[in-house]
Amino acid sequence: MPYTTSLITNTRAIGTAASNVVVNARNITNVQALVLVEVYVVPATTQVLQLAYLTGYFLPGQSSDSRTFFIGGDIAYEVQLSVIGPLTEVVLSTFGLDEFGNLVHGQRVLQEEMTVISTLSASPEP
16 A cells, blocks of 8 residues: 655755655564655755655565665655555654754654555556
8 A cells, every 4th residue: 555745845944954764664564575665855946846766675574674865955855655565564654854863853754644645656557
């Protein structure tokens, strides 16, 4: 089932902007799962949504993984996630981090807060 964080504003007029977004995945079953991650950004120069990262990786059962993606300087970003695998339960979250590795207030999205979408945006049309 694919999820999206939707667009997250990443400006620093007040507060702190994120330099990186971290995607966490925790597989609570004994079955391997395929995790797909798409990170979109809105650069300050073009202000047009662009695919910045597209990756997939296998997450063994009873394990966890954290992936970091650079988004510094972008005025907004969105993370889309999908988990593929039989009988798997993978719990997902995303966190914005500043240039010092500290959590950015308001840029935390837990799986229960993500929006379910029909397909990842970069997926080919059937």
